[in-house]
Amino acid sequence: MNAPHPAKVAGIDSTVPSPAHTVASAAPDASPVTGPAATSVAVGPDAPGALLQDRLAGWVSDLTTLHELTERLVRTDTLSEGLDEVLRAGAALVGARRGLVVLEPADGLGPDTTVGLGLGRADLGHLETVPRGCLSHGRILDGLPVGEDGVAEPDLLADKSLDPRHREVAARLGYAASYALPLSVEGTAASTAGTAASAGGAGVSAAGPRRLGAAVWFYDEPAEPGARPRHLAGLYTRYAAQHLARLLEVERTRTAMATMAGELLPSRLPRVSGVQLAARHRTGPLGGGDWYDALPLPDAALGLAVGSVTGSGPSAVAAMGRLRASLRAYAVMEGEDPVAVLSDLELLLRLTEPARSATALFGYCEPALRRITLAGAGHSPPLLVGERRTEFVETSVSAPLGMLACWEAPSVELQAEPGETVLLYTDGLLHRTGDPADRAFARLHAAAAGVPRAARHDPDAVAEHVLRTVLPGGKADADSAEDVVLLAVRFA
Incomplete structure (x- = not known):
C-alpha cells in the first residue's frame, strides 16, 4: 500500500513581486556581538528590534501585494474581466497554477457562468460530471458550512473517502490538491429591487451574507496554502466579492435594458x-x-x-x-x-x-x-x-x-x-x-x-x-x- 504523500505548503506565487524594501530575517546561528561593536543594533534571533522590524517588513510586503492586486481588479469594467482577474490574483496568492470560478448568485437572477484558468472547455466539462457535493466549491455553492479560511483538500488521491468519479477526473486533469473560497457579500439596502424581492424566495436574507459563487484553485502535487497565503487570499476575495457584486448589477442592468429595447x-x-x-x-x-x-x-x-x-x-x-x-x-x-x-x-x-x-x-x-x-x-x-x-x-x-x-x-x-x-x-x-x-x-x-x-x-x-x-x-x-x-x- 502506498503511503500518503506529505502535503506541501503553498505560498505566494513569484508572479507577484515582493517589494524591494522587504528586510530578511536574521540568521538563526548569528553570534552575539562583542567588543567595540556591541553598541550596534543587535541582530540575534531574539533581539526585539530585529523581530519587530522583520514583522513590520512582512506586513508591508503583504499590504503592498494586496494593494497591487486590488488595483488591477478595480480596473476591470465587465463581469468577465473581473472573474478572470480574481482567478489570476488568487492563483498568485495561494501558489496554484490552475483554477476556476463559478458565478451562481443565490438570488437565482443569474447570470450563472463558469470561468477557468489553465482549464479548457473540455476540462470544465469533465469537472461538471463529478457530483457537486463531492467538490469543495460545490459544497460552498450548496450552502454547506465553510470555515473562514476556505476549504483545503491537500492530498486528494490519498483521501479514501474521495468519490470514484472525482478521483478519475482528478487523475485525468492532473491535479492532486485543491483550495476553495466562497465569494459572498453582506446584503445592503443598496441591493437592487429585483435582488431584494427575490431574496425571500431564494431563502437568502437581504441583511445577511449574499452568495455570489465560489472559487477553487488546483495544485499539480499534494499541497495546501499556509496560514499567511490563506489570510491574504481571504482578504482579497472578500474585497473582490464586493467589486464583482457591483459588476453583476451592471451586467443585469445592461441585460435588462438590452432586452427591453430589443422587445420594442x-x-x-x-x-x-x-x-x-x-x-x-x-x-x-x-x-x-x-x-x-x-x-x-x-x-x-x-x-x-x-x-x-x-x-x-x-x-x-x-x-x-x-x-x-x-x-x-x-x-x-x-x-x-x-x-x-x-x-x-x-x-x-x-x-x-x-x-x-x-x-x-x-x-x-x-x-x-x-x-x-x-x-x-x-x-x-x-x-x-x-x-x-x-x-x-x-x-x-x-x-x-x-x-x-x-x-x-x-x-x-x-x-x-x-x-x-x-x-x-x-x-x-x-x-x-x-x-x-x-x-x-x-x-x-x-x-x-x-x-x-x-x-x-x-x-x-x-x-x-x-x-x-x-x-x-x-x-x-x-x-x-x-x-x-x-x-x-x-x-x-
Whole structure:
C-alpha cells in the first residue's frame, strides 16, 4: 500500500513581486556581538528590534501585494474581466497554477457562468460530471458550512473517502490538491429591487451574507496554502466579492435594458419583393433611445425609419417605444407623404413630452421603382453604396423634432440602381468613433466604399463590414453611452 504523500505548503506565487524594501530575517546561528561593536543594533534571533522590524517588513510586503492586486481588479469594467482577474490574483496568492470560478448568485437572477484558468472547455466539462457535493466549491455553492479560511483538500488521491468519479477526473486533469473560497457579500439596502424581492424566495436574507459563487484553485502535487497565503487570499476575495457584486448589477442592468429595447424593436424584418433588409443594433449598459423600423405598407410599398430620442435609461427606452409605435400608425395612414408623417410625430412629441427632443428619418420606399422619398428631422443623411458610386444623399437641413414651435422641411427623392444598397443609421455610429464629425463621416464613407465586391450582394454582410470597419477593435460591442443603429436596404 502506498503511503500518503506529505502535503506541501503553498505560498505566494513569484508572479507577484515582493517589494524591494522587504528586510530578511536574521540568521538563526548569528553570534552575539562583542567588543567595540556591541553598541550596534543587535541582530540575534531574539533581539526585539530585529523581530519587530522583520514583522513590520512582512506586513508591508503583504499590504503592498494586496494593494497591487486590488488595483488591477478595480480596473476591470465587465463581469468577465473581473472573474478572470480574481482567478489570476488568487492563483498568485495561494501558489496554484490552475483554477476556476463559478458565478451562481443565490438570488437565482443569474447570470450563472463558469470561468477557468489553465482549464479548457473540455476540462470544465469533465469537472461538471463529478457530483457537486463531492467538490469543495460545490459544497460552498450548496450552502454547506465553510470555515473562514476556505476549504483545503491537500492530498486528494490519498483521501479514501474521495468519490470514484472525482478521483478519475482528478487523475485525468492532473491535479492532486485543491483550495476553495466562497465569494459572498453582506446584503445592503443598496441591493437592487429585483435582488431584494427575490431574496425571500431564494431563502437568502437581504441583511445577511449574499452568495455570489465560489472559487477553487488546483495544485499539480499534494499541497495546501499556509496560514499567511490563506489570510491574504481571504482578504482579497472578500474585497473582490464586493467589486464583482457591483459588476453583476451592471451586467443585469445592461441585460435588462438590452432586452427591453430589443422587445420594442422589430423582432424580424419584413420580406418585401424587390428589396433585401438587414439591421444592426447596439445599446449601452443603461439603454438608449435609438430605434429603427421597416413596415410593409399598401401598394407593395415599405416604410423605413431610423431615429433617436435624447437621454438614456428606462425613460428613454420607453419614450423610444412610444415614438416608434406612433410613427408606425402615422406611416400606415399617410406614409406616401413622409413630411406629413414627421409633422404629426413632432406635434405628438411636443404635446406629450415637451422636455424631450428626437431626431428621425422616414422614407417611403417603392421597391418596384427602386425609389425612396425621404424626410429628415435633424438626422444624418443616408449613404448610397453601389458598384459605381458611394455617396451621401443630399437631404434638406432641418431641426430635430421638439426643438421648434412647428417642424416642417421638404422631402427629397432617392433613385437607386439595381444592386445598390442604402444605409440608414443613427448618430451613435459616428459618435462612438470619438472623431470630429467630418472625420467620422469620412470614416463611414471609406468603410462603405471598401465593402468587398463579393459581399455587396448581401445587405447583412454590408452592414457587418461597415459596422466593424467604422468601429474597429471591439468598439462596436464595448460599453458606451451611445446607441448604434444601422439599417441596410439593398435593391434587387
